[in-house]
Amino acid sequence: MKTTKKKATTLKLTDIKSMPIRTFWITSIAFFICFFAWFGIVPFMPDVVKDLGLTPDQKWNSIILAVTGTVFARLLIGKLCDKYGPRLCYTYLLILGAIPVIAIGFVQTPMQFLICRLFIGFIGASFVITQFHTSIMFAPNIVGTANATSAGWGNLGGGANRLGMPLIAAAVISFGVADEIAWRYSMVIAGVIAMLMGAVYYFFTQDTPEGNFAQLKKEGKMPSFKKDEESFMSVLKDYRVWILFIVYAACFGMELTVYGTMDDYLQNTFGLTRSMAGNLVLSFALMNIFARTLGGFFGDRFGKLKGLRGRVLFLTMILAAEGLMLSIFSTTTSLAVGMVFLIAFSLTVQMAEGATFSVVPFVNKKAIGSISGIVGAGGNVGAFLAAMFLKSKSAFAETNALAANANLGEEAMKAAQSAAASSAVSSGYFMIGGFVVISALTTLAIKFSTADEKLVEAEMKGDLALTGGDK
Structure with missing residues (x-):
């Protein structure tokens, strides 16, 4: 097996003989499969509710548990990556x-279902490993683009499951399985695919361009466990890490929340059918094919022009644009105008995610995994808090609307409930947009030393000279 000994300086996707490029493909596919399995149950929730008799509270709790499990897993997995390497x-x-x-696929009670949802959420930590692995495989001039592209293509799994899981279910049904239990077989198949991908990752990747962590530690080329602990403590004390934690809550966290509530909002506000609203939201999720890559690409470009400070400035601008787009969208009453700003929000939020991880690899090169884990967890914390915020606003408004129109008939009550939910979520989106803009301003506090700037400049020149820009 031929491997390159240096970080890749270009994202030459066809050069699979290069270890960094091969790793890029494998980690992107693994991430896609993890997200596909993580959200795989979503298209089947009506069947699950009917099969297991879930209450509305149990259904909502299953969503919260899936996100909660990911928070803890991301915090843990980053430190494990620094110690044992991304491959293992x-x-x-x-x-x-x-x-x-x-x-x-074998649960029989709501409690069993909730427990499985909690532990399935752990595979959301795959994002951290993906970002860590591409960060140490690619040189500074291209690392933002590589990180953003691998993450964006992986995120597609969270949208592709809306199409893919029903197709798997249809295939299962064609073999004579009853419609109402096809979801069980589909989830088993998704799990088996993930398990097989684990074997692929073990046999066809390595931790760094120079070799695996175990080998490098044996040769004295990596720090000891004690130094690992010291490095982790320095991460916890670094204010820049916590600013990026907030930043990722303001981009990826808001993307998860907005897309999770957008179906109902489009129906309540613009009178769209559930099918039409669902297809629109899916199309925005599929923008990850290119939008997140753009964020990493421009992060790298600004880095080339203005150094590490340039990466931060671009992150500030694109994050502020995201917040403005969401706030403006929340005030629109025209579907055509609303779609323009919703598309703009989708583009900027995904670019902000890519831009965030064009900065992360340069905060502390000795603890990229730990930092990626903390920042990645920020996204899920943001999603959790924003979802609870919108849920509380909407529930309060809907309850009051139903009480006020209790004597006007079922149709009037439904209309009042819909209008109340629309108004509550609209004001919630506006306030969330304001939070995002404030978060953007905090990024200006992120500073890098002159020594950091010179180190990155030297690394770029060294890698470009040694690899000729090919690998």
Whole structure:
């Protein structure tokens, strides 16, 4: 097996003989499979509710548990990556994470379902390993683009499952399985695919261009466990890490929340059918094919022009634009105008995610995994808090609307409830947009030393000279 000994300086996708490029493809596919399995149950929720008799509270709690599990897993997996390397971490995450995915196909009670949803959420930590692995495989001039592209293509799994899982279910039904239990077989299949991907990751990747962590530590080329601990403590004390934690809550966290509530909002506000609203939201999720890559690309470009400070300035601008687009969208009453700003929000939020991880690899090169884990967890914390915020506003408004129109008939009550939910979520989106703009301003506090700037400049020149820009 031929491997390159240096970081890749270009994203030459056809050069699979290069270890960085091969790793890019494998980690992107693994991430896609993890997101596909993580959200795989979503298209089947009506069948699950009917099969298991879930209450509305249990259904909502299952969503919250899936996000909660990911927060803790992301915090843990980053430190494990720094210690054991991404190859082993991804292998174990895929194989062990597949167990609850398969197990959910055999649940018989709501409690069993909730427990499986909690543990399935752990595979959302795959994002951290993906970002860590591409960060140490690609040189500074291209690392933002590589990180953003691998993450964006992986995120597609969270949208592609809306199309893919029903197709798997249809295939299962064609073999004579009853419609109402096809979701169980589909989840088992998704779990088996994830488990097989774990084996692929183990045999076809390595931790760094120079070799695996175990080998490098044996040769004295990596720090000891004690130094790992010291490095982790320095991460926790670094204010820049916590600013990026907030930033990722303001981009990825808001994307998850907005897309999770957008179906109902489009129906209540613009009178769209559920099918039409769902297809629109899916199309925005599919923008990850290119939008997140753009964020990393421009982060790298600004880095080339203005150094590390340039990366931060671009992040500030694109994050502020995201907040403005969401706030303006929340005030629109025309579907045509609303779609323009919703598309703009989708573009800027995904670019902000890519721009965030064009900065992360340069905060502390000795603890990229730990930093990626903390920042990645910020996204899920943001999603959790924003979802609870919107849920509380909407529930309060809907309850009051139903009480005020209780004597006017069922149709009038439904109309009042819909209008109340629309108004509550609209004001919620506006306030969330304001939070995002404020978060953007906090990024200006992120500073890098002159020594950091010179180190990156030297690394870029060294890698470009040694690899000729090919690998």
